[in-house]
Amino acid sequence: MSERTWSLRHVIPPCPAPPRTPPGAGFELDNDACAACHEAEAAQWRGSQHQTAYSEREFQRALAHEPMPFCRGCHAPEADPRRAASGQAAEIGVGCVSCHIVGDAVLAAPGPDVAAPHPLRRDPRFATAAACANCHQFGFPDNRRRARPEAMQRTVAEHAASPRAATTCSDCHMRDRAGARTHAFVGSRDDHYFRDALTVEATRPAPDRIELRIAARPDVVGHAVPTGDLFRRLAVAVRPEDGAGARPWTTAYLARHYALESSGGPPLRVERSDDRPHPGEPPRVLRFQLDPGDRAHPVAWEVRFERVESLFQEREDRAVVVGALTVAAGELPPALP
Numbered sequence: 001m002s003e004r005t006w007s008l009r010h011v012i013p014p015c016p017a018p019p020r021t022p023p024g025a026g027f028e029l030d031n032d033a034c035a036a037c038h039e040a041e042a043a044q045w046r047g048s049q050h051q052t053a054y055s056e057r058e059f060q061r062a063l064a065h066e067p068m069p070f071c072r073g074c075h076a077p078e079a080d081p082r083r084a085a086s087g088q089a090a091e092i093g094v095g096c097v098s099c100h101i102v103g104d105a106v107l108a109a110p111g112p113d114v115a116a117p118h119p120l121r122r123d124p125r126f127a128t129a130a131a132c133a134n135c136h137q138f139g140f141p142d143n144r145r146r147a148r149p150e151a152m153q154r155t156v157a158e159h160a161a162s163p164r165a166a167t168t169c170s171d172c173h174m175r176d177r178a179g180a181r182t183h184a185f186v187g188s189r190d191d192h193y194f195r196d197a198l199t200v201e202a203t204r205p206a207p208d209r210i211e212l213r214i215a216a217r218p219d220v221v222g223h224a225v226p227t228g229d230l231f232r233r234l235a236v237a238v239r240p241e242d243g244a245g246a247r248p249w250t251t252a253y254l255a256r257h258y259a260l261e262s263s264g265g266p267p268l269r270v271e272r273s274d275d276r277p278h279p280g281e282p283p284r285v286l287r288f289q290l291d292p293g294d295r296a297h298p299v300a301w302e303v304r305f306e307r308v309e310s311l312f313q314e315r316e317d318r319a320v321v322v323g324a325l326t327v328a329a330g331e332l333p334p335a336l337p
């Protein structure tokens with residue numbers, strides 16, 4: 001196996017991180033070798049968000065808006081980030097080698113001695129959030145221009161502050177529903193996994209008022225919901241059903257909310273508030289005031305998880321939704337006269 005040059009930026013050594021300078025040639029080919037011997041892991045990894053991190057449509061569309069080496073370095077860590085990735089380095093995205101190769105050894109969690117045909121470097125940190133931290137917690141690329149640096153993603157900090165800090169990322173994300181080990185790293189694309197993470201309660205405390213209470217379940221999730229990428233949110237919507245045809249939904253968003261600030265250079269995206277549900281915190285309560293004319297109408301409600309196009313929009317209601325999943329929905333009967 002080729003020796004990986006130690007030019008990686010290891011925030012938490014020896015854990016995987018996006019390379020700061022182009023990785024040495026040949027690592028994408030080593031990936032085939034790993035996959036050939038470790039067939040089970042390879043089958044689970046294929047089709048995962050890690051494997052498609054660079055090739056998938058969502059990333060390519062976002063990259064078209066901000067074609068930066070910064071982005072490519074993390075979504076195609078085996079390619080030269082200065083130019084568009086191609087061939088196998090683009091195809092494998094975050095591959096076996098991206099997470100496991102350190103120098104000329106394979107990084108592994110502590111375990112019994114095994115007869116491996118390659119050197120193993122067992123390190124306890126690889127079995128903790130440190131194995132994910134260098135890619136799942138990072139700042140904005142323009143932080144140097146800011147008075148106060150901000151995190152673009154902060155899943156690791158959310159996890160450390162949650163009631164599940166002692167449960168590692170891999171304890172949850174490397175288990176399938178039956179509890180068996182998997183390299184599929186399921187997250188936002190699994191309906192059940194996502195829905196299970198939230199509790200939603202809808203009530204009509206007055207004829208003209210609807211309340212929704214949304215909480216993240218600490219028994220299921222170990223960080224805010226949603227976490228990760230900025231362009232994700234919960235849309236909470238109500239709609240009176242007056243029988244005269246579809247009325248528009250009134251929608252509120254639970255998200256990290258941003259505003260653009262001018263700074264002399266290109267505008268800075270600055271976080272204004274974060275009202276996502278966090279596990280262990282009281283539910284978020286959303287109150288909707290109805291028109292007096294709707295007191296006698298049933299009211300439909302819905303909570304959706306949305307992924308939106310990464311355009312620099314200030315109007316949240318105008319964001320282009322590229323993926324959505326209904327978390328919960330129902331209808332509240334009219335209040336009795």
Ligand code: HEC
Nearest residue numbers: 030033034037096097100106107108109111114115116117
């Ligand atoms: C020629 C076959 C072969 C190749 C190539 C290979 N491995 Fe292995 N690897 C093994 C065998 C055999 C073991 C022993 C334990 C087992 O069977 O899983 C092992 C052990 C491991 C372990 C430790 C498992 C444990 O017990 O904790 C890891 C992690 C690992 N390999 C990852 C990789 C990665 C990543 C690559 C590619 C860079 C790779 N291997 C390439 C055959 C191979």
Ligand code: HEC
Nearest residue numbers: 034035038041042045050094095096099109127131170181
């Ligand atoms: C996103 C990072 C990541 C990627 C990509 C990845 N692994 Fe792993 N792998 C891990 C972590 C972390 C562990 C150890 C987790 C623990 O024990 O807590 C692990 C464990 C293993 C093990 C030991 C057995 C087990 O399931 O614990 C083998 C073998 C292995 N990986 C092989 C591979 C191969 C082959 C690929 C590519 C097909 C691959 N890995 C891709 C992070 C990754």
Ligand code: HEC
Nearest residue numbers: 016049053059074075131132135169173185186187188189
């Ligand atoms: C080398 C960088 C890197 C490392 C290390 C890494 N990831 Fe990722 N991970 C990514 C990227 C990039 C994506 C986004 C893929 C995409 O574009 O959809 C991702 C996606 C994911 C997703 C899917 C998110 C979704 O929206 O469904 C999960 C879950 C995940 N990672 C968990 C982990 C865990 C747990 C670890 C540590 C054991 C880890 N990752 C280590 C880079 C990394």
Ligand code: HEC
Nearest residue numbers: 132136156159169172187188197220221222225226227228
């Ligand atoms: C107690 C279990 C648990 C732990 C611990 C946990 N997660 Fe998750 N994670 C989930 C569940 C459930 C979801 C689906 C709901 C959601 O997206 O928030 C999820 C979703 C995600 C997503 C998808 C992004 C999105 O759209 O919300 C990423 C990325 C992720 N987790 C990464 C991590 C990382 C990195 C760690 C460790 C720092 C971690 N998770 C720890 C259970 C867990």
Ligand code: HEC
Nearest residue numbers: 018058059062063066070071074134135136138227228229
């Ligand atoms: C340090 C690593 C890192 C850097 C740099 C990075 N990303 Fe990501 N990106 C991730 C991780 C990890 C995820 C998974 C979290 C999640 O699913 O919410 C992700 C998720 C995404 C997603 C969602 C993909 C999907 O299918 O759901 C898009 C789009 C995206 N990134 C675009 C970008 C763009 C554009 C840039 C540059 C401005 C960038 N990323 C820079 C690590 C990185």
